[in-house]
Amino acid sequence: MPRVSIQRRLIATVVISQLLLAIGLVGGSVYLNHRLLRRAFDNGLRERAMSVAALVRYSEETPPRLIFEADMVPPPLERDHPDMYQVTTLPGAVVANSPDWARASAFDDAGKNGYGDFNIAGVAYRGLRLQVPIFDREPDVHTNDILVVRYASPLDQVNREVLMAGVYTGIGTAILLLLGVAFAIWGMRRGLQPLAQLANGAALVSPSHWELKPGPEVLNTTELAPLTDAMRRMLDGLERAFNQQRDFVANAAHELKTPVAILKSTLQLLLQRPRTVEQYRAGLEQALADMDRLEKLLHAMLRLARAEQGSAANRELEVIDLADSCQNALDILAPLARERSIGVEITRDGATVACADAEDLRLVWGNLLENAIRYTPVGGVVRVRISSDGERARVEIADDGPGISAADLPHIFERFYRGDSSRTRETGGYGLGLAISKALIEAYGGKISAHSAPQHGTTIVVVLPLAQQPAEPALTLNASAANSAAVPERRS
Amino acid sequence: MRVLVIEDEQRLAQNVARSLREGAGYAVDVASDGEDGLFMAQSNEYDLVILDLMLPKLDGRSVLHRLRQSSSVPVLVLTARDEKESIVALLNTGADDYVLKPFDLGELLARCKALVRRGKGQSLPVLKVGNLEVNTADRSVQRDGKRIELTAMEYRVLEYLAFRAGAVVSKTELLEHLYDFSWERFSNVIEVYISGLRRKLDDTAQARLIHTMRGQGYILRN
Numbered sequence: 182m183p184r185v186s187i188q189r190r191l192i193a194t195v196v197i198s199q200l201l202l203a204i205g206l207v208g209g210s211v212y213l214n215h216r217l218l219r220r221a222f223d224n225g226l227r228e229r230a231m232s233v234a235a236l237v238r239y240s241e242e243t244p245p246r247l248i249f250e251a252d253m254v255p256p257p258l259e260r261d262h263p264d265m266y267q268v269t270t271l272p273g274a275v276v277a278n279s280p281d282w283a284r285a286s287a288f289d290d291a292g293k294n295g296y297g298d299f300n301i302a303g304v305a306y307r308g309l310r311l312q313v314p315i316f317d318r319e320p321d322v323h324t325n326d327i328l329v330v331r332y333a334s335p336l337d338q339v340n341r342e343v344l345m346a347g348v349y350t351g352i353g354t355a356i357l358l359l360l361g362v363a364f365a366i367w368g369m370r371r372g373l374q375p376l377a378q379l380a381n382g383a384a385l386v387s388p389s390h391w392e393l394k395p396g397p398e399v400l401n402t403t404e405l406a407p408l409t410d411a412m413r414r415m416l417d418g419l420e421r422a423f424n425q426q427r428d429f430v431a432n433a434a435h436e437l438k439t440p441v442a443i444l445k446s447t448l449q450l451l452l453q454r455p456r457t458v459e460q461y462r463a464g465l466e467q468a469l470a471d472m473d474r475l476e477k478l479l480h481a482m483l484r485l486a487r488a489e490q491g492s493a494a495n496r497e498l499e500v501i502d503l504a505d506s507c508q509n510a511l512d513i514l515a516p517l518a519r520e521r522s523i524g525v526e527i528t529r530d531g532a533t534v535a536c537a538d539a540e541d542l543r544l545v546w547g548n549l550l551e552n553a554i555r556y557t558p559v560g561g562v563v564r565v566r567i568s569s570d571g572e573r574a575r576v577e578i579a580d581d582g583p584g585i586s587a588a589d590l591p592h593i594f595e596r597f598y599r600g601d602s603s604r605t606r607e608t609g610g611y612g613l614g615l616a617i618s619k620a621l622i623e624a625y626g627g628k629i630s631a632h633s634a635p636q637h638g639t640t641i642v643v644v645l646p647l648a649q650q651p652a653e654p655a656l657t658l659n660a661s662a663a664n665s666a667a668v669p670e671r672r673s
Numbered sequence: 674m675r676v677l678v679i680e681d682e683q684r685l686a687q688n689v690a691r692s693l694r695e696g697a698g699y700a701v702d703v704a705s706d707g708e709d710g711l712f713m714a715q716s717n718e719y720d721l722v723i724l725d726l727m728l729p730k731l732d733g734r735s736v737l738h739r740l741r742q743s744s745s746v747p748v749l750v751l752t753a754r755d756e757k758e759s760i761v762a763l764l765n766t767g768a769d770d771y772v773l774k775p776f777d778l779g780e781l782l783a784r785c786k787a788l789v790r791r792g793k794g795q796s797l798p799v800l801k802v803g804n805l806e807v808n809t810a811d812r813s814v815q816r817d818g819k820r821i822e823l824t825a826m827e828y829r830v831l832e833y834l835a836f837r838a839g840a841v842v843s844k845t846e847l848l849e850h851l852y853d854f855s856w857e858r859f860s861n862v863i864e865v866y867i868s869g870l871r872r873k874l875d876d877t878a879q880a881r882l883i884h885t886m887r888g889q890g891y892i893l894r895n
Contacts, residue, residue, distance in 0.1 A: 435753055435754075438753040438773075438774040438775055439682055439685065439753065439774060439775075441774075441775040442685055442774040442775035442776060443682065443684045443685045443688065444775075445775045445776075445777075445778070446685065446688035446689065446692065446775075446776075446778045447684070447688055449692070449777065449778035449779065450688050450691055450692050450695070450778060453692060453695055453696050453778070453779075454695060454696075471684060474684075
């Protein structure tokens, strides 16, 4: 694709339109001039023919004779190509001839009055034939004789004038055209200046400086407002995504340091001095156990990364009964609950269903229930309440644990956030469970929030859009065999 | 020598403690949160404190700040943050050195030994008292150019005495600095090690180096 220039296109458009206008103007004015001058010429021709006719008089004799006062013929307008004329009577008797009339034989009037064009030796002439009564007559004395006047005059004067008028108009128009084009180019450049400014502003945007500062001229340009707005929105989105990714990478690298340090120190400790086979075996098993921890963290980070970038679109979703899904998650946690003698009560208001991936939901409930069970004092109760308001499903998971301090509460859904790390370290957490849950719930258009007061327990509230059809069989949004095979079915 | 490791990551604390015990022959106590760590550091005589920054209850920086109000024990900080500002701030708060996670255990050990040495006013890893040479790097002992084989505990007693050469060291001080909380302490055990050391070091041909100050303790001098 060749590069195109808006400025050049606009200038070309203006130049071409002005050129067309100029051609039209010059052409029109030449045509008009031509017509006007020809009309004037024709009138002059008629007047001169009439004046020649007026020179024909009757003599005083009887019967009177027609005489022509040749010496009263006006001098020729053009010396080189004088006018030519012939005056005859209607029957054909020649009354008078200009000296070179014979040359005008090319003038063919076909016996009718009127104008006609012809050439003599390459010179354009215009002739006129007209019939007039003899002016100098007395009604009682003379017969009513009619004269036929043929008069021809060269056209070159007129043509020259037409040409000159054309040339003057052309020159004037050309000057105006040049001025107009120059003005158009200047105006165009100035008009396109905000675009250049916008480009300069955009060039300054970088990962360390996301703000688009396009300058006042851009902001005051109506046409650029949608573009700048769109660019700003796009940059905002990019900045958020970029920062999220950067933070994630930084967090992940930071969080990986401790498990890596553990694994590395375990192996180095093993190599610190010669050991027995049993000691090496025990050391390697310890290293593997440390490795498991690293692997779990990696797995959790990948799950979070997938959940954060994944939307629910283009995935096979099922209509899931939330109480069943909670119960499934609880079944896996049953040993933990038994160990801590924690009772879990699930209450429901009828069937509450949502469209989601079963595995995702089980992961969310698993995370939330596990937290609740771990933080509830031994022998306590975790209450799960599932309800709906007709549009949205609501799941509340309440524990009577120590609660979360007001300082930590706004941050608990941030990845890798550990308010009091002793709590999560003991439970083997990485501060990712709630972040993963949040990302998953939001991918389904839901919301998750925490309500807590120290010593009064914590309630996590999940709100999800209700599924449209409370149908039992799986609702396939994007049915394909490959997709359905990719979703592992793991019921416990 | 006795070291306190304040580290909440249990596995890491275990590895560091074991490495210090095996690689340097130090007695090691472990505290798993900031409050415990501060209390232990203030109420015992440590030759070195290894401090993690991310700690529950009381973060490492606060531990360091409070510890420095009463103690000049060498402090080595374990950190995962490698930003200059935070390291500068740490050193200015009173840390003596730092290592970045994930660290090299050998390097950590060498730094610990160097800090202990510096804390005792020594700059060389080989301590000399008369014709006795105690090499703290490979934990070997020579007298008059001849290598002397010591048990681990004998070496630890001698190393401590060598660091404090010329000063009277009480049994209590030896117990404080040579045993961590997991050991039972009996002061007569020290006497056993001292007599063992005398037997190996001060053979009849040479001048005695370990002297008993009755009712006060021991002194290592030429």
